[in-house]
Amino acid sequence: MNSIPWSISPSTRGWRYAIAVSTVVLVGLFLAQGADLVSEDNEMLLYLGTLVFAALYLGRGPTRAATVTSLFILNVGHIHPGFRIGFHKFQYVISFGIFLVLSEQIARLADNVRREAWQSEELYLFTQECARLTSPQKVLELLCQHARRYCGLELFASLAQIKGAPLQTPRGIYGWVTPAVQGNLLLDSLQAQTALALERIVQSERSRQASVLEATQKLQSTLINSISHDLQTPISSIRGSVDTLKTCELPDQDRQVLLDLASDQIARLQKLVQNILNLSKIEAGGLILCLRWISVEEMVAGVVEGFPAPARARIRWQVAEEIPEVQADFSLLSQLLSNLLDNALKFSQGPVAVEVSAGLNSVRLSVSDQGFGVAPTEREKIFERFYRGQTPRHVPGTGLGLNICLGIAELHHATLRVEALEPGSRFVLEMPRKQEVTHV
Template identity: 30%
Template structure:
């Protein structure tokens, strides 16, 4: 599914430009909201102040009129020259036309007439008089009459217009400054990312897995640390691969050389038409067959060791006791001069049956190989502290304490084992399989002085 065009446009932009754009938009929205709030607040405040001022002037003028009884209303009584004064009266029934000529567009049901009729104590509203908006306040003066004070809203509109212009100007400057600051901060903040990118690209070009320099303890430093961990894992994996190829070449060379020698002998005999003793020919063919078997086993071991992937997601519940019994039966057929004493309790693990059977078979093969003719291999499977414990004891010479960890390394063989069949990969496969199943395997000394290999796997006793 392809991303939308706007998404593709978004990801074509650099991270710095996206940060700058988002910062600018965020600041622009904040400035717009703040400016709107300031404008609305200022408008409400100016309107309230104007209404309070007009009400105070209206009450003062009405009080002066009632005290002097003067029907003429000089503007100085309003303490200002920016207002217009009107005197209106209600007609019969509480409503009627104005008492004096006025340019106020009043109707009989307007609130100013209601104030004159004594129905309201105060009226405040905005009227359009001769095409000009005015704020109009009406208060009663005597029965049936009201005083109306009107002031133009032009000054207020001019103040608000100036405020809007100033807010717009400073808002634009703020947005521009935020964009510049956001670009600078993004560029400066992403400088470590650019250095990290350059280093990673250098690694991709040269394939040199040198660790990256880590500065500070921020998110970029954590990313570099994590990347260094990945580089270390890759380097170790590459080293293991190189060692595996080198050791495999060394191990394959000996059986291949022997196989070629035997084949050359047979070929030379047929070419020279010289008869080979039948017994010698049988021995040569048996030797060739044994070498082919050894190569087959070695290739299988190498294939198993080359599997670096974790446990496959499709697994099943396996009865480990059945795996041990099948492996013991298989090894018995190959090691007929060794006795196997096998006692198992049921223990169920989740994993790959084939891999586990190969690991157990390798353990038993190793024990049978080192046990003397007529010797005994003791196999026990039981539960202990929430894990299944498989113990394999042999009656061989045992493993020196300083070599008990090395026996699980690939192609590692003791001096005594170099003359014996095998590739040195069996126990390496055991450890790899067990670790893939979240278990462990260790080597110690048995009660008879031979080797004891202990395999531990998590699981449960009942299915």
């Protein structure tokens, strides 16, 4: 914030008066020493010049003091030498009157222009500061600071209704200030800008809440549709297997096939439910790491073993020698790898490769496939919730798996990225060996 200009600041009033009077006295001394060099008309012009200087740079009050001093010196020093006060010609009365009126008008106009320029600058800076604020209380505090500093007023501003002046726009009242002050143009302008800033914040918050509500409703609808679609297939398969087992006499081998099919579909449902539960925990900030030192090789072997036999036959996994143990949540890390493998198996028909290698203080786990691949424009979007990109419609999925993988990775202070292959894609997890307990 700029300080009050020197020419209108109350703290400099004494200096300005002293400079104005001293300037006139110096001109008078000069004319007293060189009276023969300057005519009476030019003497008047010299004194008028001092008044213009005072009006432009010293303010209205000092200009009046300079005017009175000039008239006094003119009268007692030039018109009536010997320091005698008097008017022996009426023309001097008229000249002095014009002198007074002219100096007052020049001082008034200069003072108004100077004050309006300063107020406009302060109002502009105040508006800029308000535009950066997002808290209504901060805007009110800024108004009180400006009122105290530039108007000399102690205001109390509140969002709640109090006895005083309203901070009002055509759309409504957004705050109150007390006491109510009338006739202060700068304060009126500050209050008007404050009302506009409060209106902007309120409208912005309403718009944000409306957007959040709309996005929430859309997410809920998408989630319900996706889950309904993903539940229908395994439930129908399980029901078909159970009905067949109940109504038909089948050889033991066929019965076992139906039981394996039902078991696989149940496992699929469990994974879907687990994804939804973890998603809700991540959203609520309640997902907590249960850290322990684990063998990455054992974790990979366990996840692969949990897939049905046809899927296991497509997975090729390799762990480099002397891979150190890592500090991680075994269950969550297993779910992350399971989701990545699910994606790779769904989006490709060929083999899927899992590779584990070690860096200096980190472990690198990658899952590669030979499927559709990921377009460069989708490499960030695919980690968004419910995003499925250009996935063919016949491929099942909710669009939650990769979003949950990213959440689990961030919970472990790890990075998860996708790399392009020809053909296919590779998802790479880089995680530190040692962790700290973290809440999402």
